[in-house]
Amino acid sequence: METFLNWFPLDLPLIAQNFDRFLVGVRVTLGLTFLSLALGAALAVPLAIARASRHRVLNPLVWTYTYVFRGTPLLVQTYLLYYGAGQFAFIRDSWLWDPVLSQAWWCALIAFTLNTAAYSAELLRGAIVDTPAGEVEAAIATGHSYCGRLRRIILPSAFRRATPAYSNEVIFMLHGSVVASTITLQDILGVGRWLNGRYYLAYEGLITAAVLYFIIVFAITRVFRWLERRYLRHLERRREPAAAAVAPPMGIK
């Protein structure tokens, strides 16, 4: 063991000593990521419905929102909120300033939520628009109202179809959450940078952070693979497709 530690290029005992700090960082990262994902998804559902509709006011309005938030870096969005809001006296004097807008955590949460809501809304819009026309017609024919159609036919299948693309969004949001460390928050990267700065190191903190992120991404992909296998079963390739495809359709000779 002793020789292994001497031979190993990283200072493992130091990492182990500070590991509880990294665990706090993991909590901050996961908290910010999943809270903003949940809030963003909740926002994304009505936004996607508006974007999939032909409403003359709502559709372009939501389009502008998603275009603006998808067309600018998350870093700039976060800076704009965290550093920018303080420029205005009326914001500094408002009741929102002390509890929310002067707090890095809240600013990060708001910026991340708005960002992921824009991406998720466009994802879900694509899935809604891809609903087979026959299903919607059948729903209309059986007397479903617009809301009934959305609730019972369109959204359930759209959620399923959006799942694979959404797993990418989850990973991108986790990657994006490192922006929190640039506005003083101690997320995983924040702790890694702190460790490197404190002990004047080049690798230990950053490599520990990289490994932790890697483990989280691995876990996320596993969960989504399981979800896809469970909820997208009907899209999996059939076992014996050849015979069915070759046989002529019934009634045609």
Place this chain on the structure above:
Amino acid sequence: MDLLIEYRSQLWAGLVTTVQIALASLFFSVALGLIGAWAKLSANRTARALAGAYTTLVRGVPDLVLIMLVFFGGQVTLNAIGAATGLWDYLEVSQFAAGALTIGVIFGAYFTETFRGAILAIPRGQIEAGISIGMSRPLLFRRIVWPQMVRYALPGFGNNWLVQLKTTALVSVIGLQDLVYNAFAAGRSTDALFTFMAAAFVIYLGLTALSDLGLRALERRYSRGVQRA
């Protein structure tokens, strides 16, 4: 607004740096993406495994972590190698080089997947036909694979590029004087951070819109030979 005009040269310099680093890293990542796609599709098992490890690793670790590792760690490693071999004296890694290289490597992984999908989309029979009439490997690539691959890859390419352009903003964190860095510095010294960050915000939006237009023109050009349904 007056402030923005007063600081326009600083903003402009930042914009130029942002565009430069985005294009430099795009060049790296397209080259890496082509090599990666070739490796993933090759019969060589080692090449396939290496390419797989590359794309998995890059997707697992956030961009900023890698940028910092290359910038801070790369410096130490290079100087350790220099000291051990005596080949070079003290070296300083520039923020631009570290940023362009790392972002290039990161997006090379995404381009690998894009190009791999595009090559797989080319009808197999066309490649076989090319081989059967005796085309050499480079000729086959130039005449049959490349023109069609570009068309299939363009939508994915466009997406990657737009994300890549925005990712370059992270390089400001290691001190490269790009658009974000300069806007932030100007905002800090004039106590008008909102004004300057909003300006950066709008400029990025402009770059995105411009790229959108360019990509659409490219798509039209490369799908000329294809019938529209």
